[in-house]
Amino acid sequence: MQNVYTVAQVNSYIKNMFTQDFMLQSIRVKGEVSNCKYHTSGHIYFTLKDIKGSIACVMFASCRKGLAFRLAEGQQVVVNGSVDVYERDGRYQLYAREISLDGAGALYEQYERLKRELEERGMFAAQYKQPIPRYIRTLGVVTASTGAAVRDIINIASRRNPYVQIILYPAIVQGEAAVPSIINGIRALERQGVDTIIVGRGGGSIEDLWAFNEEAVAQAIFDCSVPVISAVGHETDTTIADFVADLRAPTPSAAAELAVYDIGQLQDKLDEYAYTMRHHLDIVMQRARREVEQYRARLKYVSPANMIRMKRTQALFLEERLQKGMERQLIDRKHRLALYAEQMKGLSPLDKLCQGYSYVSDAGGRTLSSVQQADVGDQIIVYVKDGQIKAEVTDTEMRELTESINCAAADEEN
């Protein structure tokens, strides 16, 4: 027959087992807060759960200094305490001594608090932002000397402008040593007198980027007399450093583009300036040349040489007109002559001779056209088509006939 125990005995036994377990006496448990009640006594009762189970928790008023924030539903927390048995109910629960927000949650809380604080101090105010110089000679870079960030910055910067001097401060960008290292880097480059500083690192977890959320780093960036471009992680990562920097670049590559001007574009701009000036000078010179040309032309016009030339031209012109007029007159006369000749041709006595007629003149060559001009014994000459016949008048006889018949009769007589 086995022993029979009281409830109290069993609970006491179990409690003793828990108490003797080294691990349960100091344990860190993480989970999500639910059923959170702040009791008037100052104790806090809540349940810690995860997807597989839950555990009742209590934080006594005496331990409240272990809780730096207000516990609320849904928070992911890490509870540090012990697991013990509540004998009266036969239940075990977690007795919390310290509660902290879990990982990212805790850091986020810290981040938000610092962000608010610095914002209230005015460290993000636009009035403190220094303009990033457009054309720089030296670029300071505070980042790890290995890794993608420094490579990206050097590649982009030297592609855009290989004439910009890059000075790298090889910083530790995560872990305990990161904060002083980054601060030293900013100060060292400021002393070097660089024109712009890029402070940053490549992507990582919020813990990896944490140094850039530390107040001391923010203060160093704020105090830096050289304009600072922050370039922490990826586009979606926003750190306190980004708010306090003079310019936030989404990535280290983008920071290099913002910091370093494109030499090609600048050269184009200079060429354009040179061309524009040359062009305008040409315009002014052309205008001056035109004016000179105009004066020259006017002066030439009024010169004595031109006067003489003009008179000469005028004289030549007149001469030409004169000649033309003369020629016209001559041609006119020639035409008229030709016309007369044609007219005369019909009237020529030689034609009549060809047709068998002849005419008669006295010895002196005077044409005989009347009986009265000839006396018997006069020597006369008869003209025929192929020569002349010398004859002597033997008789004259007046006839009352027409002149032409009279003439014909006279011819027949010869």
Add this chain to the structure above:
Amino acid sequence: MKDKDTMVQEEQERPLSLEETFEQIEEVIAHLEAEEITLEESFQEYNRGMKLLQHCNATIDQVEKKVLQINEDGGLDEF
């Protein structure tokens, strides 16, 4: 003429930045564009502009730079 003198004085005190040089070049161009400029003035302006451009090129200092890194003593080494 007075403007030019003050410019020279400034040049002696502190080298002009590229931005400032650009502003001056823009001024020169505006003068050259003006209808009423005389030929003499235009030559002066053009010379001034070309000098400013030379200054720009000198400022750019086209020597390829090697990346330097600050060492522990604050000195510079090649990266």
